[in-house]
Amino acid sequence: MTELYCLLSAIPIIAFIFSMSFLKKSIGVAALISFILAFLIGRCILGASLSMLFSGCLEGLWNTFIIMVVVFSALLLYELLEKSKMLSALSQWVGSHIEDKVDQILMIGWVFTSFLQGVTGFGVPVAVAAPILTGLGVEPRKAVIICILGHAWGGTFGTLGIAWNSMLLQLPDGHDVYMGQTILYTCILLGIYNFICGLLICALYKGKKIKARELMAVALISSVQSMGQLLFALFFNESLACFLASAASMAVLYVWDRSLCRGRTPVSGKRGSGRNGSSHSNAGSVPVVDMGFPFFILSAIVFLLVMPTKFSAALEGCRVGMPVPDPGGGWTLYGAVSVFTHSGTILLTAVAVSFWFYRRKKYLCREDTGKMLRNAGRKTVNAVWPVLFLVMMSRIMSGSGQIGFLASGIGELFGGWVGFASPFIGILGSFISSSNMASNILFTELQLRLSQMQGLNAAAILAAQTAGGSVGNLVAAGNIVLGLSIVGKGGEELKVMRFMAPVCIAIGAVCGFITLLVCQT
Known part of the structure; x- marks a missing residue:
């Protein structure tokens, strides 16, 4: 039995994969089908009560709302930078101040995409950076591959930590005691992943043996990003760990290039090209302070909020959650979050202040607001409504016992070999949903149950899940389709996938062996 x-418990997940892969349904339709199946199996076969199913739906609704605030804020920030021409100005500034050609590719294809991934995500880094690389003379399909390699490592702590926080939301109360250990293992796996992708970017662009100088540049950037992300996540703020580490690596690469290329004649090329190949001649007159x-x-808002003051403590204490029915017939508060210190609130505040600043400086006009x-609203709806059904499915599968089976x-x-398989479960989630966030929603509690049943290190297994979800970004169809469509190479998705699939499997295997070793010690 x-x-x-x-x-039977596997049917909702199998249906999700089958609907997207073979029936060619959208992720939203596939998620709706899977939710309905999970609901029916929980009620009709496993005998879950209507109260429990209703509670799972409410929990999923609340988790989705929390995610939606971050998604909307991130997309609104992108729209703000796009409409004010700050992305174009920032890109041209980078192209004008980095002299070595390989350093330019690393700056745009790796460091800049990581920087954008820190606060945007959802394919935005690939869409913005790939056309800039083509303007620097990189072949379009290769430019898309470079940008995917460059930003994918930031899938866990990027987008203001939305995938990381989504994982935490799936954990039962009291299971956050080993989060510090989980952060450590996650950053180690992502650091190895990051270094491999940096090497691949150099090899892909150069098409020949990597020189010692380029190897040193990759090692330097990867060290700053990986160690920076670990330190920021452990001691500062998980939601800004990728963003701050990437910003630090941008400064380090700039100093590296200027110190080694001083006195050289700058390389020629189509630097400063915008998304449509235009020159943005006004970009050079934009002050750096305005661009950033x-x-x-x-950064200033987060710094003020994390400082141990009475003001920050008062803000942190203002929390809201979703009332849900409990087994005893009463109601309990689920998923309480801080209103004023939540990532979405912080980002939305930064966007509002920046909007006022850009309007005052005449970078934006009144019509841009609407x-x-x-x-941002349209893109948020498209991104979030599939997540609603995935989250509700996850909560129902958990409460009805399907996750346990x-x-x-x-x-x-x-x-x-469960430890070895754990990253591939995360990869599978990202592959079928094009989202590390969705992968964590689908499989976090499954991975936790696996670790408990097998007596394994739960922190290592959870780290393998979310790191695997980041690795899965390499083969996420959404990023590939969006990037190729932006550079005018739609229809070449299979060629990109053929390159990415072996890379994804190889990195997944590396993460799997490391997780296996940690679990056996």
């Missing part, structure tokens, strides 16, 4: 329940104003404000809100079946299938 247990084997039968295990197979939203990021300066964002366009920004409409564009699945964990039992996978544990028996892989036995002592």
